[in-house]
Amino acid sequence: xxxxxxxxxxxxxxxxxxxxxxxxxxxxxxxxxxxxxxxxxxxxxxxxxxxxxxxxxxxxxxxxxxxxxxxxxxxxxxxxxxxxxxxxxxxxxxxxxxxxxxxxxxxxxxxxxxxxxxxxxxxxxxxxxxxxxxxxxxxxxxxxxxxxxxxxxxxxxxxxxxxxxxxxxxxxxxxxxxxxxxxxxxxxxxxxxxxxxxxxxxxxxxxxxxxxxxxxxxxxxxxxxxxxxxxxxxxxxxxxxxxxxxxxxxxxxxxxxxxxxxxxxxxxxxxxxxxxxxxxxxxxxxxxxxxxxxxxxxxxxxxxxxxxx
Numbered sequence: 609x610x611x612x613x614x615x616x617x618x619x620x621x622x623x624x625x626x627x628x629x630x631x632x633x634x635x636x637x638x639x640x641x642x643x644x645x646x647x648x649x650x651x652x653x654x655x656x657x658x659x660x661x662x663x664x665x666x667x668x669x670x671x672x673x674x675x676x677x678x679x680x681x682x683x684x685x686x687x688x689x690x691x692x693x694x695x696x697x698x699x700x701x702x703x704x705x706x707x708x709x710x711x712x713x714x715x716x717x718x719x720x721x722x723x724x725x726x727x728x729x730x731x732x733x734x735x736x737x738x739x740x741x742x743x744x745x746x747x748x749x750x751x752x753x754x755x756x757x758x759x760x761x762x763x764x765x766x767x768x769x770x771x772x773x774x775x776x777x778x779x780x781x782x783x784x785x786x787x788x789x790x791x792x793x794x795x796x797x798x799x800x801x802x803x804x805x806x807x808x809x810x811x812x813x814x815x816x817x818x819x820x821x822x823x824x825x826x827x828x829x830x831x832x833x834x835x836x837x838x839x840x841x842x843x844x845x846x847x848x849x850x851x852x853x854x855x856x857x858x859x860x861x862x863x864x865x866x867x868x869x870x871x872x873x874x875x876x877x878x879x880x881x882x883x884x885x886x887x888x889x890x891x892x893x894x895x896x897x898x899x900x901x902x903x904x905x906x907x908x909x910x911x912x913x914x915x916x917x
Contacts, residue, residue, distance in 0.1 A: 614641045614854065617861045621646035623749075624700050625860070626739070628652045628680060628732070629707025631662040634755070634814050637853035638704055640666050642860070643673035647702070652680035652691060654707075682707055682731025683717040685910060692738035700742035702860050705732040705754040705789075711778040721909065722771040724781045729788035730910055736796070737912040743807045750807045753859045754793050757813050758872065760786035764892040767901050770909075786813075788902060790870065790893035795903045797868035798896070799914070812859040813872035813887060814852030855887075868894075 625642050629635035630651035643649045643666050651666070653659030659677035666675045678695065681687040708728045717726035736752055743750040762783025766772075772781050789811060796809040855871040865871075872887035892898060907913045 612854065612858060612862075614850070614857055617641060617645045617857060618863070619646055620861065623702065623746075624648045624650070624697060625702035625704060626650045626652055626695070626700060627704040627706055628682065628735070629654075631655065631658040633849045634853045634856060635704070635706040636662055636665070637849050638706060638856050638860070639675070640669050641853070641857055642702070643670040643675050645861075648674040649676075650695065651675065651677045652707070653677060654679070654681045654683075680707075680735075681718075682735070683723060683727045685719050685731070685734055688731055688734045689738065692735065695739070695742075698742060699746050700739055701746045701750050703736060703739055703743060703752045704856060704860060705736065705752065706856065707732075708755065708785075710757075711782050713778065714776045720771075722773075722776070722781060724778075724785040725770060725772070725788065728782075728785035729792060730906060732789070733792055733906045734910040734912040736792075737907075737910075737914050740807070740914065744805060746807075748806045751860055751865070752793075752796065752807065752809045753856055754789045754809075754811045755813065755856055756789040756793075756811050756870070757782075757786040758815065758888060759783050760790055760813075760893065761888065761890050763787065764890065765791060765898065765902055767898075767905065770905060787890065787893055790889065791895075791899040791902045792906070793870075794868050794894055794896075795899035798899075801867055808865060808867055810859045810865055810867070810869045810871070812855040812870070814855060815873040 620642055625647045627635050627639040627649060630639040631653040639649045639651055651659055651662055653662065656679055663675055663677040667673055678691060680691040709724055712723055715723035717723055721730055732754060743752065760783055763780045764787050765784050793809050793811040800807050800809055859865060859869065859871045870887050870889050
């Protein structure tokens, strides 16, 4: 994988991809590069204005691309259900669970879940369950790619306090939500394997990439100094969104991807264009008991069941 770049993405003609959070950052780059290789791409975004603007930007970057915006708010399960019901066509080849929030002040989703756990994990858990029958129809080559973070090492999921109702700490909440992404991928991969499905479930993380994730929390609280500091750190230390998107694109398109792989830089910092399976992964993210317990809780909380797995 040394030196791998977006130029090596194989032809995606005839394939359909859904990319959540595709209006900016890593999600936008992922959608753009898949469109450039011929995929039909659905930009699943919460904000209609920014989503439609991203659609136009992709069209400009990839003339003739088959791309469209569709509204999706992962913090509202009714929006998740509506998106899945309204998605045209019967076939889906790639689901890129990219959207996320990071280190926010304590907030709740529409359905009452802690915002980071509800958006980063539960929203994507529900979306994947609702779209998985279409991925099964696509068969060989179909993938679910869930974007985690090296900061998942900040904490594992606490089954006794999934919504962090006791002593909320924003960075621990973020770490737990990203651990949940990896536990979800682990459990989904095991269930797909047991069923004999050709759908592959993998995860990726970008390393430290300059996106709006770093500034969203301070902006919500009106902490101008913290927002400016995050912007400065992005300029001085972070890699670009183009570099940060490479692990996701590799996970979505490379030929040697296996169930439950985790692609990204070896540590949290820069990927330097070299996705690797040896990205640091906390041992608890492959714990069968923990992944099964989170799965059961997620089905109960979202009302989305994977009955066929």
